[in-house]
Amino acid sequence: MSPSKHYEDVEKAMANSDYAHLTNNTVHSFSWDNITVTVKDRSSKQPLDILSSINGRVEAGEMLALMGPSGSGKTTLLDVLAHRAATSNAAIQQTLCINGTPTSLATFRKLSSYVEQEDALIGSLTLRETLYFAAQLALPSSISKTERKTRIEGLLSAFGLRDQANTLVGTPIRKGVSGGQKRRLSVASQLITSPKILFLDEPTSGLDSAASFEVIKFVKDIAKKYKVLVIASIHQPSTTTFALFDKLMLLSCGKVAYNGPVSEVKDYFESLGYNMPLYTNPAEFIIQLVNTDFSRDTSKSAQQLEHLHTSWSKSQQAAILSQKIHEAVQKPAQLVATSDVASHHDSANPFLIPFTLIHRSFIKSYRDVVVYGIRIAMYMGLAIMMGTVWLRLTPSQTNIQAFINAIFFGGAFMSFMAVAYIPAYLEDLSIYTKERANGLYGPTAFITANFLIGIPYLFLITVLFSLISYWLGNFTPTASGFFTWVLWLFLDLLAAESLVVLLSSLIPIFVVALAATAFANGLWMCVNGFMVQPQTLNVFWRYVFHYIDYQAYVFRGMMVNEFGRRDYTCTVKDDGVCQCMYPSALQDQCLVEGKAVLGSYGYKTGDTGRYVGYLLVIVFVYRLLGWLVLFVRKQ
Structure with missing residues (x-):
């Protein structure tokens, strides 16, 4: 399909969208004045400006390219402009205005979208599903299903993704679309909300020159037709891609070397004595001018850079730009109020967002074998190994220690193997980080959905594991004993996965x-009561860690389940004398009462409900702490 056909398709797709509903002049301009970001220098411990007195202005329908060498402050500036945390422990001075009026974070997020440099996508979704869930999370319920579908199909067509619409994005196990197609999908997913301000962090990263041109050309057409403001950091565009931008802000060492029309770049630098050779990519030429990283003569490069910074700050163009910014701020009443703009972009229903996240996670959970498939296989292997090692143990006192060892092994290693969930959770966390930064939902919806989607799979794992290991090992052969075993292992896995969520969030x-x-x-294995019995455990480890160890309650509960309702035969010597290892009331019957084994550990029967309650509290606390980490860190 030709590029022009792409654009025709998307224009038809968006003819009834919010772009058409909004007046073309709803957002006239976006300006920023005197942006300064200061951090403490690691070596000198003195304040260091990584951005210094940055001014700028973009009008409706324009595209601004942020360019500069590595470390020039492009991404930091883009984050500040997008109302995002630029860097940790930084002092930020800024004045950001839409239509000359400062805006709140909530209003700004309703007007804007941000495309990350890294493609934070769920690999087990198809491209169409990715856009579908983007629409479900971002668009208000007032937008009909038909219009949502129209937008999705239009964007797939416009970005050249229609033929791959039902292809998976791709996981480490299953191959999906190319890196360039992922990049285009990331941009398309942010356009689903018809934003009036679009931020792009390296939108052409991973794309060849042809694909880069097509992506930027499409964004430019949307910007021009629907008066969208576009600000993009871009590394080293081709000549044709560079020419698509209306304005350029060139940064070096956190200062501006140029901020004006792309069409005037050549004339401006030639006026300063820097003549551009024929047949040279302008983008490459100006980047070389301000890049001092590979200069052999550092003093000369420093002087050149100082000359460029000073020339711009004293130029007539800089004075005119500053005047426009201040005039717009002084006359905000003549422009459309941003509160009116925001009313066109209500958020999705917050009560439905957890269900959308659960739906998305459910698809991921059964398609991506890394999430639960591999874990199920691992646990089945563990169950077979455990069942055949502790195969058909007879209820005799010689096997009491073997039963205890099996109980410890089953509970402890079920818990330990929850580390296999870390990769899947980190992928979910990266998606959440992006979507929260775009104002779609917060940690409550994320943690709730994550917890609920895991419950049925963890229960399935527990039942499958127990069906093999419990009966092969010949534990208490009753239905109640089996289901109590399942209960303890399920709570064990629930707590273990909650611990993974907490630590991986932290x-x-x-x-x-x-x-x-x-x-x-x-640590939990050491203090759960198996290695050292609770009553003889060191005071520090017992009172600081043993009582908050979820494995300790699982071990206790499984011990009570096995030994609280079963007796074991004692050893009969050759002379016919019965010898019992544990004194009990049944010793005269040549039996060891299971409760005697529990007594040696300081355990007793009858407290199952209380210990289940303790485990549920531990699970809740882990999840609450995970929520608190995400809330405080603003991830």
């Missing part, structure tokens, strides 16, 4: 989260 780096979770499980 440290969202795979290797670190894996190490932290493994360490925590090792």
Whole structure:
């Protein structure tokens, strides 16, 4: 399909969308004045400006390119402009205005969309499903299903993705679309809401020159036709792609070297004595001018950079720009109020968002084997191994320790293997981070949906594991004993996965989260009462960790389930004398009462409900702490 046909299709698709409903002049301009971001220098401990007195203005229908060498402050500036946290522990001075009027974060988010540099996409969804869920989360319920479908199909067509619409994005296990197609999908998913301000962080990253041109050309057509403001950080565009932008802001070392029309770039730098050779990409030429990283003569480069910064700050163009910004701020009444604009972009129904997230997670859970498929296989392997190692143990005192070992192994390693959930959760967390930054939902909806979608799968894992290991191991052969075993292991897995959620939210780096979770499980194994019986456990470990160890309650509950309702035969010597390892009331019958084994650990029967309650509290606390981490960190 030709590019022109793409644009025709999307225009038809959006003919009845919010772009058409909004007047073309709803958002006249977006301006920023005196943006300064200061951090503490790590070596000198002195304040360091990573952005210094940045001014700018974009009008409706224009596209602004943010360019500069690595470390120039492009992404930081883009984050500040988009009302996002630029960097941790930074002091930010800013004045951001729409139509000359400062706006609140809530209003700004309803007007804008942000495309991340990294493609945060769910690999087990198709491209059409990705846009469908973007629409479900972002669009108000007043927009009909027909219009949602029209937007989705129009965007798929416009970005050249119609032929791949039913193809999976791609997971580590299943191959999906190319990197360039993922990039186009990321941009398309943010256009689903018909934003009036669009931020793009390296939108052409991973694309070849032809695909880069097509993406930017489409965005430009939308910007021009529907008066959308577009601000994009871009690394090194081709000549044709660079020419699509209306304005350029060139940064270096956190300062502006140029901020004006792309068409005047060549003349401006030639007026300063920097002549552009023939047949040279203008974007490459200006980046080389302001890039001092690879200069052999650092003093000369520093002087050149200082000359560029000073020349711009004292130029007539900079003075005119500053005047326009201040005039717009002084006459905001002549422009459309941003509150009126926001009314066209109500949020989706917040009560339905958790159901949308559950629906999306459900699709992911059964398609992506990394989420639960591999875990089910792992647990089945563990169950077979456990059942055949502890195969058909007879209820005799010589096997009492073997039963205890099996109980510990089953509970502890079921918990430990929950680390396999970390990759899937981190993918969900990256999606949540992007969607929360766009104002779609908060940690409550995310944590709730994450918890609810896991319950049936964890229960399925527990039942399958128990059907194999419980009966092969010949634990208490009753239905009540089996289902009580299932209950404890299910709560064990629920707590273990909640711990994974907490630690992975706190440290969202795979290797670190894996190490932290493994360490925590090792700690719980040591103090759960098996290695050292609770009454002889060191006072520090007992009172600080044992009583908050979910594995301790699982081990206790499974011990009571096995030994609270079963007796074991004692050993009869050759001379016919019965020898019992545990003194009990049944010793004269040559039996060991199971309760005697419990007594040696300080356990007793009758407290099952109380310990189930403790486990539920631990699960709730883990989830609450995970929610608190996400809430405080604004992820």
